[in-house]
Amino acid sequence: CDSCYGPQDHVVRTRNVYPLAPGQGKLAKRMQPDAQNASYGPSRGPLAWGELNVIHTTDTHGWLEGHILEKNYGADWGDFVSFTKAMRNKADMYGVDMLIVDTGDLHDGAGLSDATSPNGVLSNPIFDNIDYDLLTIGNHELYVSSVAYEHFYNFSRVWGEKYLTSNVQILNQTSNEFQYIGRKYRYFTTPNGLRIMAFGFLFDFTGNSNVSRVYPAATVVQQSWFKAAVAGYPDNCETQVPIDIFVMLGHNPVRWNDSESTFQTYYNAIRTAQPNTPIQVFGGHSHIRDFAVYDEMTTALESGRYCETAGWFSMAGLKSSNYTGATLPAGVPHPTQHAISSNRTNDPNATNVGASLTYSRRYLDWNKVTFEYHATGSQNASAFDYYKGLQVTKNITATRTELHLNQILGCAPQTWCISCAPYGSSENIYSGLVPEALVGGVVNASRATNPRFLVVNSGGIRFDLVQGPFSIDDSYIVSPFADIFVYIPAVPYSVASQLLNLLNTNSAFNGKRKRDLSEDIHSRNLQTSDFSFEPIRRDDCQSPHPDQLLGKRAVASAIKRQSIALTPGYTTTDDLGSDGDDTLHSHIANYVDSIPAFIGANASLTSSLTATSPVDLIFIDYIDSDVLPALALLGATYTMSDIQYYINSSFSTNTYLNVYAQKAWSANITNCPVGVGVGGDAGT
Ligand SMILES: Nc1ccn([C@@H]2O[C@H](COP(=O)(O)O)[C@@H](O)[C@H]2O)c(=O)n1
Numbered sequence: 001c002d003s004c005y006g007p008q009d010h011v012v013r014t015r016n017v018y019p020l021a022p023g024q025g026k027l028a029k030r031m032q033p034d035a036q037n038a039s040y041g042p043s044r045g046p047l048a049w050g051e052l053n054v055i056h057t058t059d060t061h062g063w064l065e066g067h068i069l070e071k072n073y074g075a076d077w078g079d080f081v082s083f084t085k086a087m088r089n090k091a092d093m094y095g096v097d098m099l100i101v102d103t104g105d106l107h108d109g110a111g112l113s114d115a116t117s118p119n120g121v122l123s124n125p126i127f128d129n130i131d132y133d134l135l136t137i138g139n140h141e142l143y144v145s146s147v148a149y150e151h152f153y154n155f156s157r158v159w160g161e162k163y164l165t166s167n168v169q170i171l172n173q174t175s176n177e178f179q180y181i182g183r184k185y186r187y188f189t190t191p192n193g194l195r196i197m198a199f200g201f202l203f204d205f206t207g208n209s210n211v212s213r214v215y216p217a218a219t220v221v222q223q224s225w226f227k228a229a230v231a232g233y234p235d236n237c238e239t240q241v242p243i244d245i246f247v248m249l250g251h252n253p254v255r256w257n258d259s260e261s262t263f264q265t266y267y268n269a270i271r272t273a274q275p276n277t278p279i280q281v282f283g284g285h286s287h288i289r290d291f292a293v294y295d296e297m298t299t300a301l302e303s304g305r306y307c308e309t310a311g312w313f314s315m316a317g318l319k320s321s322n323y324t325g326a327t328l329p330a331g332v333p334h335p336t337q338h339a340i341s342s343n344r345t346n347d348p349n350a351t352n353v354g355a356s357l358t359y360s361r362r363y364l365d366w367n368k369v370t371f372e373y374h375a376t377g378s379q380n381a382s383a384f385d386y387y388k389g390l391q392v393t394k395n396i397t398a399t400r401t402e403l404h405l406n407q408i409l410g411c412a413p414q415t416w417c418i419s420c421a422p423y424g425s426s427e428n429i430y431s432g433l434v435p436e437a438l439v440g441g442v443v444n445a446s447r448a449t450n451p452r453f454l455v456v457n458s459g460g461i462r463f464d465l466v467q468g469p470f471s472i473d474d475s476y477i478v479s480p481f482a483d484i485f486v487y488i489p490a491v492p493y494s495v496a497s498q499l500l501n502l503l504n505t506n507s508a509f510n511g512k513r514k515r516d517l518s519e520d521i522h523s524r525n526l527q528t529s530d531f532s533f534e535p536i537r538r539d540d541c542q543s544p545h546p547d548q549l550l551g552k553r554a555v556a557s558a559i560k561r562q563s564i565a566l567t568p569g570y571t572t573t574d575d576l577g578s579d580g581d582d583t584l585h586s587h588i589a590n591y592v593d594s595i596p597a598f599i600g601a602n603a604s605l606t607s608s609l610t611a612t613s614p615v616d617l618i619f620i621d622y623i624d625s626d627v628l629p630a631l632a633l634l635g636a637t638y639t640m641s642d643i644q645y646y647i648n649s650s651f652s653t654n655t656y657l658n659v660y661a662q663k664a665w666s667a668n669i670t671n672c673p674v675g676v677g678v679g680g681d682a683g684t
Pocket of ligand 1: 143285457461483
């Protein structure tokens with residue numbers, strides 16, 4: 001495609017490979033001692049820098065140790081500390097502004113956050129080592145009251161005015177009144193003079209415990225404080241303050257057609273009041289990489305989940321009379337894409353503000369090769385590692401030891417994944433493992449001979465279970481929630497045997513979980529059977545390397561022309577195209593649509609049940625509001641007073657897998673074969 005950029009050379013391009021130091025993966029080791037580095041690094045060259053640049057994290061869910069078993073995502077939070085520090089230095093050197101933002105869900109997904117009570121008491125202080133400018137709250141901060149109070153009393157005090165919970169309040173136990181957990185908004189000026197009005201909005205979440213209150217978007221946009229802040233009259237300001245850009249954070253999907261997203265409501269309210277001010281949105285919750293264009297001066301970035309992605313955003317062309325920084329920093333690529341949207345084609349109030357704006361976004365794989373490449377331009381570990389980053393890495397190792405996260409419970413004989421194999425197959429965790437683990441792990445010895453039916457929600461399983469040593473950490477990674485097993489005794493077999501099907505087919509019950517799963521359609525999951533090379537059909541005419549656009553030096557590396565086998569990973573398409581993933585990967589098959597909302601198991605020792613035979617109907621407290629109405633539909637009316645603990649008040653979805661693992665996977669513990677190629681290539 002020489003015609004796009006002028007002639008380059010006559011060798012057919014197979015894939016850009018940018019020069020990395022020899023043996024990059026091994027030299028660059030820091031991370032956690034048992035983690036591995038990525039096999040190869042970024043494919044698309046240096047990042048674009050504009051006037052405003054942002055590093056975005058979301059839905060970290062406690063994965064601060066990184067993905068110990070997955071090379072693509074092997075960096076830890078200490079490496080991220082070093083990365084962000086280096087990027088801050090770069091921003092200063094280029095004379096531009098850079099923000100670091102997070103959009104919530106800090107727990108429920110890994111031992112570091114979940115093995116303490118309350119969740120997060122040891123992981124939140126580790127998380128706090130990043131120099132964030134803005135943060136907002138996720139739904140996982142609100143399920144359990146003690147976790148919500150941890151965020152109120154500790155986390156919000158660490159972050160002060162930077163922690164935005166614009167629609168979330170908590171009951172202050174001293175005053176007995178509800179108050180905002182963090183702040184409602186932050187109005188501030190960047191080092192180079194951009195005047196920003198920022199908000200943080202949780203989606204209309206209703207699963208919170210009763211100590212917190214989440215105002216729905218439709219209510220917030222009518223609240224006087226919000227209208228005043230949008231108009232430039234934040235609390236206590238009598239004169240109007242100038243706003244160069246609105247920054248809207250949200251634990252909230254950026255795609256308006258996602259049933260849980262409320263960003264459109266907030267966008268409409270701000271845009272109506274301020275037709276000519278850019279709005280920049282950072283979202284989360286749906287665990288995907290995404291970039292949505294709302295109008296020619298409003299775009300929205302979502303940066304994945306589980307410390308697999310660091311989002312990079314940059315924009316240029318902001319017309320602020322107060323901005324004193326560089327407009328197009330020298331020596332680096334710049335944002336080049338306009339936000340083209342159909343949302344505001346004939347807006348009579350539209351000005352040409354958007355015409356000057358250009359955007360860029362990149363989804364960085366969370367590994368040290370990537371971080372070093374963008375931070376220092378090489379794999380020179382000594383130039384990259386910042387002393388504080390190294391301390392954080394050590395602290396994570398020590399905390400994992402303190403929490404016994406590496407303690408091995410069994411040797412898992414195979415890998416079971418959430419969506420790499422269809423439901424019904426023995427490789428799928430919901431069909432291949434969960435029913436058997438429920439039967440073997442959830443046993444009350446005094447009732448074990450009673451016929452037993454068990455039901456759990458599939459959403460309680462959060463990650464794949466990998467062949468090899470199964471540790472306490474893995475038990476949190478796979479099944480982190482402490483949802484307690486309860487039961488109703490003596491439910492007629494005719495009723496119990498119909499329950500699972502009803503829950504899975506009646507939209508009143510399965511709709512919510514279906515959405516949970518479908519959100520992961522764009523996500524990557526491990527795929528041990530998908531390591532074959534997939535030919536790249538990348539069209540360089542549509543996806544120019546920034547240095548090619550600038551006619552610059554990367555041509556030297558481009559003409560090296562190598563071809564390497566891609567590892568499986570993210571392959572994202574968003575509103576700016578298909579060039580957002582910083583590292584090219586092969587596509588991973590995804591059978592998420594086949595997974596039911598509820599998973600059941602029949603643990604009856606007898607097959608001679610009649611319609612009236614009494615069975616123990618065992619489920620988890622998290623789904624009692626589904627189970628009771630479903631039983632009523634089946635003609636069996638029960639109330640909460642009919643429900644009892646099945647084993648005790650602490651035997652939970654985080655316990656049964658451990659019990660099962662210790663029983664079923666005791667063989668080969670001292671010489672346990674590890675599954676190959678998790679989230680990366682099979683080589684070591
Ligand atoms: N106690 C709980 C809490 C939540 N879940 C599951 O997690 C889903 C929400 O997670 P997101 O990362 O999407 O916010 C929720 O819908 C449930 O499926 C649970 O099982 N137990």
